[in-house]
Amino acid sequence: MTDRFHDALITQATSEMPEKFFDRFMFNLHPDDGTAPSVILGAGVYPPRNVVDGFVVLTTATEQRNLRVSTEHDATDKASVGPLRWETVEDNTTWRIRLDENKTGLELDLLWHARAPYWLGSVDVTNTDGNLTSFDHLFQPGRYQGTLTLDGTTTDVTGWYGLRDRSRGVRTMSGGQGLHIWYQAQFPDRTFGFLLVEDRHGGRILLEGAVMHDDGRLDDITDVRHSLAFTTGNDLLHGTVEIVTATGATYRVDADASAGGGYMAGGGYGGHHGQVRGRDFEEFDVYPLDGTAGPTTLDSALTDRCCTFEWNGQTGYGIFEFALSRSTSYAYRPSSV
Incomplete structure (x- = not known):
């Protein structure tokens, strides 16, 4: 844990x-008692390039709808891109997110409130090409109040779960990674959150995170072991992680990933963020959840599965982000749990 952000x-x-x-920044939004609809949205600014871009990924029971937008940063109010608008109401405590009418059929008027520190x-990673990746990385669980309107039907989302992710710096990850996990499992009184990156031989490149308790305690995660089941197309089916913390606690958490969707290629995660696209650029597409789209068919393997x-006899909901290298030199290998 470092100083205030x-x-x-x-x-x-x-x-x-x-x-x-x-x-x-990135936010996700989903019920606290189910996995659909699942919404992932975010935006980024690139001041030296005069670029701001954003995305919306909506996953329903049958399809994933994707919107990607970009424009010149000096042509905005510094807090919007396309139909997406944001406001930091109180640092690290409250954000307002609005999504106006757009091609996804989704509109949002939300307040996100932190539920834990x-x-x-x-x-900080030295890549195989010698370039240095160095950026601040923050994640924090919360709950929402407000409304979600989908295809004309409005739902009160008060109490729904949502975790935010903030990153700032220089990111040039390139080559050498085998397994990537960004794990955010929200339970009624705590959230298990960590980032784990392994190389193509199963060696650990990076592990950071904590068990974030609603009563204000942070218990740093010191070890993670995993046993995950994937399809032949590198899509997660289910799995178990065992989490060890600095206080000596051990948690064994099972995940059911059968809901589908969350393919982050739909949000521009195939290397498209920060590219100069000119003013008022917009792309929209739909992925049917019938097996035709997935980690090996899209331009990014990264998947944020609700x-x-x-x-411990309790049910939670959240995002299991995963990616397996598509290199022929890599095959997933579990660690002992």
Whole structure:
């Protein structure tokens, strides 16, 4: 855990700012008693490039609808892109998110409230090409109040779960990774949150995270073991992780990933973020959840699956983000649980 995070996005370029500097946020939204609909949205600013872009990924029981937008940063109010608008109401405590009418059929008017302290770390990795990845990384669980309107039907989402992710710095991850997991399992009184990256031989590149308790306690995660089941197309079916913390606690958490969807290629995660697209760029597409779209067919393997979790007789819900390398030199290998 590091010092208090300045939450508002940095929107002004400076002379010492690296050309690849970014400042991004991501929120997910889903019921606290189910996995659909699942919404993942986010935006990023790239001041040296004069770019701001954003995305919306909506997963229903039958399909995934994707919206990607980008424009010139100096043509905005510094807190919007396309139909997506945001406001930091109170640092690390409350955000307002609005999504106006758009091609997905989804509209949002939300207040996100933190339910536990955030975890903040620094991701520092030397890539196989010699470039350095270095960025601040924060994640924090919360709950919503407000409304979700889908295809004309409005739902009160008060009490729904949602975790936010903030990252700021320079990210140039390239090659060498085998397994990537960003895990956010929300239960009534705590959230299990961690980032785990392994190389193609099963060696650990990175582990950071904590058990974030609603009563304000943060218990750093010191070890994670996993046994996961994937399809031949590298899509997660189910799995178990065992989490060990600094206080000596051990948690065994099971995940059911059968809900489908959450393919982050729909949000531009195939290397498209920060690209110069000019003013008012917009793309929309739909992935049917019939097996034709997946980690091996899209331009990114990254998947944010809304899952049902089981731990100690309790049921939780949240996002299990995963990606397996598509290199022929890699095959998933479980660690002991």
